[in-house]
Amino acid sequence: MWDLEYDVVVVGSGFAGLATALEAHEGGATVIVLEKMHAPGGNSSISGGLVAAAASPLQEELGIVDSPELLAKDMFKAGQDMNHHDLVKIVAEQSTDALRWTIEKLGVEYKPCLNILGGHSVARTYNTANASGSGIIRPMLQACRKNNIQIRMKAMLSEIVRKPNGRVEGVVIKDGYLFPSGKSGTPLRIRARRGVVLATGGYSRDIAFRTIQNPILNEKIESTNQPGATAEGLVAALKIGATPIQLAHIQLGPWASSDEAGFGVGSMFSMLAGFPYGILVDARTGKRFVNELSDRRLRVDAMLKKKRFSIAITDSSGVRFASTLNKCLKRGVVRQYETIEQLAIENNIKLDNLLVTIERYNRSVSLGHDMDFGKPLQKDLQAIETPPFYAIRLTPKVHHCMGGVQIDREGRVLDIETHEPIPGLFAAGEVTGGIHGASRLGSVAITDCLVFGRIAGRNAANEPF
Numbered sequence: 001m002w003d004l005e006y007d008v009v010v011v012g013s014g015f016a017g018l019a020t021a022l023e024a025h026e027g028g029a030t031v032i033v034l035e036k037m038h039a040p041g042g043n044s045s046i047s048g049g050l051v052a053a054a055a056s057p058l059q060e061e062l063g064i065v066d067s068p069e070l071l072a073k074d075m076f077k078a079g080q081d082m083n084h085h086d087l088v089k090i091v092a093e094q095s096t097d098a099l100r101w102t103i104e105k106l107g108v109e110y111k112p113c114l115n116i117l118g119g120h121s122v123a124r125t126y127n128t129a130n131a132s133g134s135g136i137i138r139p140m141l142q143a144c145r146k147n148n149i150q151i152r153m154k155a156m157l158s159e160i161v162r163k164p165n166g167r168v169e170g171v172v173i174k175d176g177y178l179f180p181s182g183k184s185g186t187p188l189r190i191r192a193r194r195g196v197v198l199a200t201g202g203y204s205r206d207i208a209f210r211t212i213q214n215p216i217l218n219e220k221i222e223s224t225n226q227p228g229a230t231a232e233g234l235v236a237a238l239k240i241g242a243t244p245i246q247l248a249h250i251q252l253g254p255w256a257s258s259d260e261a262g263f264g265v266g267s268m269f270s271m272l273a274g275f276p277y278g279i280l281v282d283a284r285t286g287k288r289f290v291n292e293l294s295d296r297r298l299r300v301d302a303m304l305k306k307k308r309f310s311i312a313i314t315d316s317s318g319v320r321f322a323s324t325l326n327k328c329l330k331r332g333v334v335r336q337y338e339t340i341e342q343l344a345i346e347n348n349i350k351l352d353n354l355l356v357t358i359e360r361y362n363r364s365v366s367l368g369h370d371m372d373f374g375k376p377l378q379k380d381l382q383a384i385e386t387p388p389f390y391a392i393r394l395t396p397k398v399h400h401c402m403g404g405v406q407i408d409r410e411g412r413v414l415d416i417e418t419h420e421p422i423p424g425l426f427a428a429g430e431v432t433g434g435i436h437g438a439s440r441l442g443s444v445a446i447t448d449c450l451v452f453g454r455i456a457g458r459n460a461a462n463e464p465f
Contacts (some may be wrong), residue, residue, distance in 0.1 A: 006032045008460045009171055010199060011157050011190040011233055014044035015446055016429025017199035019453025020460070022105075023298035025147050029194060031100035033149065035176055036156035039292030040200055041137045043430075046226055048268045048444035049128030049135045049452075050117070051110075054092055059124060066122050068092035077443065078119045078295035079402075079437020080464075083117040084247065086409055091444065091451050098128060098450035106139040106285065113321065116276055116378060117442035118254075119295030123378070123384060125443040129267055131323035134445070138318055143318040147254075149278045154178065156185060159235050160196060160425070162240040163323035166415075167168070168424035179228055186241040192387055195424045195460030197411070200233025201428040201451065206437030206439055223265035223398040224253055237405050242425070243416040245433035247403035251440055252396035254310075257333045259393055265324040266333040266392055270312055271442065277381060278314030279361050281300045282306075284351030286344070289363065291373040300396045300458050310394040311347055317382040334392045343389050358384050370422070400440050404433035410454035418431055426460050428452035432462040 007029035010021045020038075021031045035042075053059075054071035072092040076083055102108040109129040116123040119446065128135030159224060161170045168296050170192045174185025187418035203209045204223045209231040211218050238244055255275065255316045257266030273282070275292040280299075282289050290302035292312075303310045320327050329335035339341040344351040362383035370377060395409070406414045412421035429449040436444070 001188065003189050004032070004340070005029045005191040005193060007192070007194045008197060008457070009034065010173065010197045012042065012153055012201060012429070013040035014042040014199060014201060014429065015136065016055055016143060016453035017197070018137070019450050020116050020197045020199055020428055021149050021459035022140065023454045023457030024144055024461040025149055027458055028061070029461035032190065033144070034155040034157065034171070034173055035151060035153050036153055038153055040141060040151055041134065043225050044133045044449070045137045046263055046412045047133035047446065048271065049116070049131055049133045049364060050271070051099055051126045052120070052124050052441065052443040053096045053126060053447065054124055056099060056124065056126070057073040058112070058126070062114065064114065064122050064123050064124070068095065070121055071124065074119055074121055075436065075441055078297070078439045078441045080439070082437035084434035088409070090409060091448050094451045095447045098447055098454065100453070102136055102139070105141055106136070107193065108109035108136050108139050111384050115272055115321065116293065116376065117271060118275060118299060119441045127272070127323065130240045131333045136446070146426065154185070156237055157200065158187070160236045160240050162422070165317060166423055167265060168192070168422060169241070171196055172453055178191035186335045192424065193224065193465055194398060194463040195270040195426055197273065197460050198233055198405070198425070198427040199429045200236055200431045201229055202404070203231035204229045204398045204401060206230040210250055211401070214250055217250055217397055217398055221259065221398055222376070224256055224267065224400070225450035234404060237413060237425070237427070240422070241415050241417060242422065243414045243419070245403055245406045246431070246437070247401035249438050250398060251296055251400040251402060253399035254296055254303055254394065254396055256395060256397040258334050258395035260331060264333060265327040266330060267323050268324045269328050269334055269392055269393060270336055272313050273319045273325070274312030276378065277318030278312050278384065279350065280312050281354065282311055283309040283311050283347055283349045287357050288372060291375045293375050311349065312392050312394060313384065313389065314345065315384045315389050316386045318380045318384065324443065330394070334390050336388050337389045337391065340350055340389055343391050347391055347393070400445060401430055402433060402436045402440055404431045406434060407432050407452070410459045411452050412459070424463060425458040428456040
């Protein structure tokens with residue numbers, strides 16, 4: 001009946017899936033990782049490599065006062081208190097442990113500074129040395145190879161097998177699958193003696209599925225995700241009775257460039273320079289219109305209101321942490337100007353209004369508080385006055401799905417009828433719902449994936465036969 005057998009079958013090879021596999025192996029289980037694409041890593045590999053950790057060693061070194069309680073509070077605020085509190089508490093409390101695990105167990109290297117992203121009360125975000133999620137994925141893959149954990153590529157999940165007694169026993173995949181051809185691949189049945197762990201990510205690139213949840217997000221709205229970010233893993237879980245939660249909550253990223261496809265290199269420039277050390281203006285008015293460090297949903301709503309033409313502006317002091325600046329300039333995603341006048345002319349911004357906007361913002365910087373929108377002003381923030389000046393044109397893009405299957409504190413997927421765990425089925429990462437509520441904070445996704453990936457891996461390895 002079964003072609004292959006393992007203790008734990010992990011579906012997905014991003015942060016959550018590889019964390020699951022490594023912890024399950026550590027627990028003594030035999031493990032296989034299934035990945036439908038031709039290369040591992042998924043969205044995780046192309047992400048910005050930003051990890052939020054509360055009360056971390058670097059915060060202590062820099063004198064930044066933080067706590068898991070404050071991180072949780074920020075998550076609830078961004079999520080409009082639609083978050084499941086018990087899951088948020090776990091992510092916040094285990095955030096620094098997850099960070100330490102990547103450093104001490106995997107050898108991941110991070111920059112020796114912290115960033116403050118929109119919606120966070122303090123600077124608590126680490127960035128990988130190469131400013132990419134690949135800085136975590138590559139060490140994870142190396143650890144998998146070292147431990148002989150098989151990662152089977154071109155293996156698309158087509159069915160989760162649940163027995164009449166309610167237990168999940170394994171999966172059916174299309175082996176040799178060639179994305180996106182649904183007719184490719186041959187059926188292969190893989191038994192999971194202890195557990196199946198879903199780590200299949202979100203559905204930002206699944207236009208049909210996402211527009212069912214939110215008709216506004218049609219094919220005209222671009223996404224930052226890689227092409228394989230589709231919903232079949234989630235759908236397979238729903239078919240066997242998993243509980244769906246908050247599927248219509250789909251986040252757009254406010255920092256994406258309109259001059260490149262996908263996540264690109266401009267997104268990191270906006271996050272690390274344009275928003276924290278610059279201003280966001282509407283080119284038609286030359287005026288600011290939002291707190292540049294508010295949560296993503298608030299910024300996107302403000303950008304889409306009145307169809308604003310959004311441009312982030314900063315200067316030479318503001319780009320010192322912009323890890324992708326050279327790539328941005330080379331690709332024309334960010335443009336450099338010697339004067340504000342030149343910047344305004346080439347971007348069709350009303351010069352007089354822009355000069356007044358910058359003057360007022362600089363006054364806020366000197367006073368230590370934002371007089372107009374309440375943007376948190378960092379101690380190292382300087383006035384926008386030192387050439388050259390930099391501008392990036394922005395447009396919201398579909399980025400993250402807050403909805404998914406419901407899990408409990410142990411990473412077990414809950415049944416829609418009984419509200420009890422489905423025996424043998426676990427999930428972690430973006431395929432789950434409820435952790436982030438209405439809107440996810442930047443840099444908390446990787447933390448979520450690592451925390452619950454490790455939890456799911458440990459528990460799946462110990463699941464009784």
